[in-house]
Amino acid sequence: MIAKETTKEATKEQMLEVKDLFVEYQTDLETIKAVNGVSFSLAKGETLGLVGETGAGKTTTALALMRLLPERTGKIKQGDILINGSSVLKSSDKELMRLRGETIAMIFQDPMTSLNPVLTIGDQISESISLHNSQGRTAEQIQLRVDEVLNMVGIPSARKGEYPHQFSGGMRQRVVIAIAMACEPDLLIADEPTTALDVTIQAQVLMMIRNLRDRLGMSLIMITHDLGIVAQTCDNVAVMYAGELVEVGSARDIFKAAHHHPYTDGLFGSIPKLRERVKRLKPISGLMPDPTRLPTGCYFSPRCPLCADICRERKPDVFAKDGHKIKCHLRINADGYIKDEVRS
Amino acid sequence: MTTQTPLVKTTGLKKYFNVSKKLLHAVDDIDLEIFPGKTLGVVGESGCGKSTLGRVILRLLEPTSGDIFYDGENITKYRGSRLKEIRAQMQIIFQDPYSSLNPRMSVAEIIAEYMIVNHVYKRKTEAFSQAAKLMDLVGLARRYANLYPHELDGGRRQRIGVARALSLNPSFIVCDEPVSALDVSIQAQILNLLMDLQENIGLTYMFITHDLSVVRHISDDIMVMYLGQCVERARADELFDNPLHPYTKALLSAIPEPDIDARNKEIQIIRGEVTSPINPPAGCRFAPRCESATEKCATEAVELVDRGEGHFVACAKMD
Amino acid sequence: MEENLMEENLDVDFRKQSNAKEIWRRFKKNRSAMIGLVLFVFMFAACFIAPLFVPYTSVTRQDTKNKFAPPSVAHIAGTDNFGRDEMARILYGGRMTMSIGFIAAAISLLVGGSLGMMASFYDKADNLIMRFIDILASIPPILMALAIVSAMGTNLRNVVIAISISRMPAFCRVVRAAVMGIVDQEYIEAARAGGTGDFRILTKHVLPNCLGTIIVQTTMNMSLLMLAAASLSFIGMGVQPPAPEWGSMLSEAREYMRSAPSLMILPGLGIVLVTTQLNLIGDGLRDAFDPRLKT
Numbered sequence: 001m002i003a004k005e006t007t008k009e010a011t012k013e014q015m016l017e018v019k020d021l022f023v024e025y026q027t028d029l030e031t032i033k034a035v036n037g038v039s040f041s042l043a044k045g046e047t048l049g050l051v052g053e054t055g056a057g058k059t060t061t062a063l064a065l066m067r068l069l070p071e072r073t074g075k076i077k078q079g080d081i082l083i084n085g086s087s088v089l090k091s092s093d094k095e096l097m098r099l100r101g102e103t104i105a106m107i108f109q110d111p112m113t114s115l116n117p118v119l120t121i122g123d124q125i126s127e128s129i130s131l132h133n134s135q136g137r138t139a140e141q142i143q144l145r146v147d148e149v150l151n152m153v154g155i156p157s158a159r160k161g162e163y164p165h166q167f168s169g170g171m172r173q174r175v176v177i178a179i180a181m182a183c184e185p186d187l188l189i190a191d192e193p194t195t196a197l198d199v200t201i202q203a204q205v206l207m208m209i210r211n212l213r214d215r216l217g218m219s220l221i222m223i224t225h226d227l228g229i230v231a232q233t234c235d236n237v238a239v240m241y242a243g244e245l246v247e248v249g250s251a252r253d254i255f256k257a258a259h260h261h262p263y264t265d266g267l268f269g270s271i272p273k274l275r276e277r278v279k280r281l282k283p284i285s286g287l288m289p290d291p292t293r294l295p296t297g298c299y300f301s302p303r304c305p306l307c308a309d310i311c312r313e314r315k316p317d318v319f320a321k322d323g324h325k326i327k328c329h330l331r332i333n334a335d336g337y338i339k340d341e342v343r344s
Numbered sequence: 345m346t347t348q349t350p351l352v353k354t355t356g357l358k359k360y361f362n363v364s365k366k367l368l369h370a371v372d373d374i375d376l377e378i379f380p381g382k383t384l385g386v387v388g389e390s391g392c393g394k395s396t397l398g399r400v401i402l403r404l405l406e407p408t409s410g411d412i413f414y415d416g417e418n419i420t421k422y423r424g425s426r427l428k429e430i431r432a433q434m435q436i437i438f439q440d441p442y443s444s445l446n447p448r449m450s451v452a453e454i455i456a457e458y459m460i461v462n463h464v465y466k467r468k469t470e471a472f473s474q475a476a477k478l479m480d481l482v483g484l485a486r487r488y489a490n491l492y493p494h495e496l497d498g499g500r501r502q503r504i505g506v507a508r509a510l511s512l513n514p515s516f517i518v519c520d521e522p523v524s525a526l527d528v529s530i531q532a533q534i535l536n537l538l539m540d541l542q543e544n545i546g547l548t549y550m551f552i553t554h555d556l557s558v559v560r561h562i563s564d565d566i567m568v569m570y571l572g573q574c575v576e577r578a579r580a581d582e583l584f585d586n587p588l589h590p591y592t593k594a595l596l597s598a599i600p601e602p603d604i605d606a607r608n609k610e611i612q613i614i615r616g617e618v619t620s621p622i623n624p625p626a627g628c629r630f631a632p633r634c635e636s637a638t639e640k641c642a643t644e645a646v647e648l649v650d651r652g653e654g655h656f657v658a659c660a661k662m663d
Numbered sequence: 664m665e666e667n668l669m670e671e672n673l674d675v676d677f678r679k680q681s682n683a684k685e686i687w688r689r690f691k692k693n694r695s696a697m698i699g700l701v702l703f704v705f706m707f708a709a710c711f712i713a714p715l716f717v718p719y720t721s722v723t724r725q726d727t728k729n730k731f732a733p734p735s736v737a738h739i740a741g742t743d744n745f746g747r748d749e750m751a752r753i754l755y756g757g758r759m760t761m762s763i764g765f766i767a768a769a770i771s772l773l774v775g776g777s778l779g780m781m782a783s784f785y786d787k788a789d790n791l792i793m794r795f796i797d798i799l800a801s802i803p804p805i806l807m808a809l810a811i812v813s814a815m816g817t818n819l820r821n822v823v824i825a826i827s828i829s830r831m832p833a834f835c836r837v838v839r840a841a842v843m844g845i846v847d848q849e850y851i852e853a854a855r856a857g858g859t860g861d862f863r864i865l866t867k868h869v870l871p872n873c874l875g876t877i878i879v880q881t882t883m884n885m886s887l888l889m890l891a892a893a894s895l896s897f898i899g900m901g902v903q904p905p906a907p908e909w910g911s912m913l914s915e916a917r918e919y920m921r922s923a924p925s926l927m928i929l930p931g932l933g934i935v936l937v938t939t940q941l942n943l944i945g946d947g948l949r950d951a952f953d954p955r956l957k958t
Contacts, residue, residue, distance in 0.1 A: 168617050198618075199554065199598045200389065200594060203597075203600075203613050204613055206600065207611065225527065226600065226602075228599060228601050228602045230602070231602050231606070231607060232600040232601070232607055233600075251604055252604055255603065255604040267529065270531065270532035271532070271602060272532075272535070272561030272562075273561075274556065274557045274584070275601075275603075277560065277561065278561070280536060281532040281536055281561070283529050283530070283532030283536060284532075285533075287499070402856060404852060404856060431856060432858065435856060435857075438849045438853060439849075440849055443849045443850065444853050446850045446871075448872055461858055461860075462857070508853070508857070
């Protein structure tokens with residue numbers, strides 16, 4: 001619903017633009033091609049779902065946005081990342097410090113590892129606020145802000161003197177979100193934020209993230225493997241496979257359009273249906289390709305049920321219709337999908 | 345169905361753990377019946393005691409009280425060689441395909457181990473050739489036989505776990521979240537494998553999971569657990585189409601559906617979190633989080649009552 | 664099942680475990696460990712083959728006219744304060760020091776290791792064994808060794824017993840910790856589910872998985888044990904003169920530190936080199952034992 005509008009509104013302010021991004025991890029032994037030519041953009045207040053399986057390069061893409069790749073091994077080989085119009089790749093260390101926290105914040109799957117076990121949660125939140133204290137808050141104002149942020153995520157501010165281990169998994173994830181929210185970032189990257197949580201708690205946390213997003217008007221990148229979460233939270237969706245975006249479109253495109261990338265079809269065939277009983281699931285055969293030795297041609301070709309000769313030989317172009325983009329040779333004759341010149 | 349004897353049956357099964365002089369009620373008074381060739385799905389959130397229940401039934405943990413019947417025999421007190429015999433009939437597939445395989449043993453050794461331990465064959469080579477046949481059965485190429493588990497991916501490792509569980513020709517297998525650690529496309533491969541095996545060999549499963557869509561896909565009957573107790577038990581379709589217990593309803597509505605039209609469906613978000621299973625109160629254990637709970641719910645114990653056609657519900661508000 | 668269609672199903676021989684070969688292959692890749700091993704083999708061989716060429720009499724034969732002689736053809740490393748051949752004493756001394764280290768390490772490992780394994784495997788024994796070990800560990804090792812030797816008399820056997828007991832807590836704790844980490848793993852539960860008995864679980868599933876830790880701990884401790892033996896000898900409670908031992912040789916040479924420094928340098932160097940080599944080997948073994956680091 002909202003999704004359709006945002007994609008058509010070209011005038012909407014783009015807060016994030018990723019252009020043809022390539023990321024590699026280089027070790028002495030091998031070079032892992034983690035991200036291979038990813039381009040997408042995100043408007044203010046919009047939610048993008050980044051979907052894919054383990055090893056698809058979702059987290060690497062997110063870390064690259066914040067320039068948080070492991071220093072010695074992770075290298076951005078090509079491409080550019082623009083945040084609010086300025087390139088992250090050219091930013092100085094000081095600008096990066098401001099970028100992380102004030103402009104972009106990130107939350108991870110396991111809340112316990114992102115919290116410091118020997119500091120109270122109040123201290124951890126106020127630390128984040130005083131680190132990015134552009135408004136010149138006094139110590140008292142910072143404490144007020146801590147209370148405010150805690151209330152925002154549904155934790156009584158009286159608990160701010162407690163330590164992470166005194167909270168349950170769901171509550172810890174709330175604390176992590178509170179820290180991320182403390183400086184009112186323009187963009188929140190949530191990397192599988194509910195994978196470690198139970199369903200009922202997941203529903204609570206997702207609801208909270210959605211409410212915060214709507215209230216604060218921030219952009220959100222939701223990294224997940226769960227198509228259910230995508231359907232419930234995202235405006236636009238990018239399906240990632242072996243470091244590439246194989247399909248990009250509005251949530252409605254991904255769930256309802258007549259044409260899809262075979263990998264997207266495979267993902268849908270793999271999940272058991274909740275409302276009806278299917279006799280047999282249709283999984284994708286085989287495994288994700290080894291990122292040190294990617295196949296020639298289309299990266300999905302070894303597992304693709306529709307694989308043709310051309311798929312093994314040439315990299316596919318992107319075909320698009322009304323902003324729904326599919327990177328597959330077989331879309332060449334599909335109705336209305338034309339080659340996306342800008343991208344390929 | 346009534347004339348058939350259940351393959352696995354428990355009556356009043358309890359397992360308490362001592363936690364610093366208090367009692368943790370991990371499994372509290374569970375009655376269940378699983379018929380041959382069928383699958384009982386056990387659903388619940390972490391800490392509801394579903395894994396403990398599976399292990400108690402397999403006699404990997406000693407029950408505090410209650411009885412376990414296998415094919416009509418009470419196996420609760422079995423020891424030594426009789427226990428070993430019954431264990432060959434009942435197997436388990438673990439959640440974590442990483443920690444459940446001995447890293448120092450090759451794939452073939454892991455699969456052959458049970459057969460060697462139980463002296464199924466006179467010679468070890470026979471056990472190894474049977475292991476190769478099992479690898480064919482679970483769709484694991486024989487060229488992996490000499491590799492070590494860490495050289496394989498999660499899906500293949502889980503196939504090793506399945507092959508090992510099948511090696512003693514069991515009739516009953518407890519699947520303890522066998523697909524939770526796997527990616528969706530691999531998860532579907534393993535689910536299909538388990539269902540094919542059931543059809544071809546006639547296995548009986550107890551399928552423990554927190555994933556409701558998976559449990560509907562694979563189960564004939566479903567039992568919903570909350571804090572060690574069964575709150576609802578029914579045929580799979582009946583449970584999903586007509587959930588009666590408030591907890592089941594909340595669970596079902598909490599699943600994010602991969603359907604964009606369901607986007608604005610009303611989600612019943614239950615407040616709070618699972619309370620502690622240590623010395624739980626007398627009344628309904630879900631009462632502190634239940635929307636429709638009354639004072640009576642918090643103090644009076646609830647019974648699991650048949651609400652028609654084998655749909656059991658434990659809720660005082662049903663009366 | 665789908666997989667079979669894609670993957671050719673070759674019949675493969677089930678090879679017997681060739682773990683040792685695999686470990687050796689990985690060990691060879693570690694340069695510092697290999698240097699340590701080669702040097703150690705050389706020193707070990709020199710000390711243990713020495714008796715074939717140098718009679719023991721040259722260790723004790725005193726030549727008072729020829730004290731502190733500089734290196735010559737007759738005495739490659741010169742002579743000591745009694746005019747005894749220094750080289751022969753170094754070789755025989757090394758044999759003594761290393762033997763004490765090996766035997767003591769074996770005893771500590773056997774006793775301490777079994778205690779540790781029992782403690783971690785049987786809950787009921789745990790408290791009893793570990794409190795006993797705590798008591799042992801609360802006594803400074805060298806003090807305890809001293810007490811044992813002075814109570815039982817200073818001879819070689821008692822020295823070995825004394826230092827073995829003093830290192831036992833370390834072995835016990837390391838083995839217990841290693842086994843504890845493994846007993847919790849699901850594959851142990853899986854083994855139980857298949858009807859595996861305790862003995863096989865210990866030997867087939869637990870031990871191979873902590874063998875690496877144990878071997879590394881043993882090599883590292885061996886050097887500590889040699890040092891302990893040398894220290895005891897140094898203060899005169901260990902190996903008694905005239906039998907040569909690196910520690911006691913150091914102690915004797917102390918008086919002539921200024922006039923004949925080589926008498927101190929040679930046994931000192933021996934101790935330093937052997938302990939360093941053992942530590943290098945231990946490090947290399949630890950890496951080689953972990954198949955997850957396999958490349």
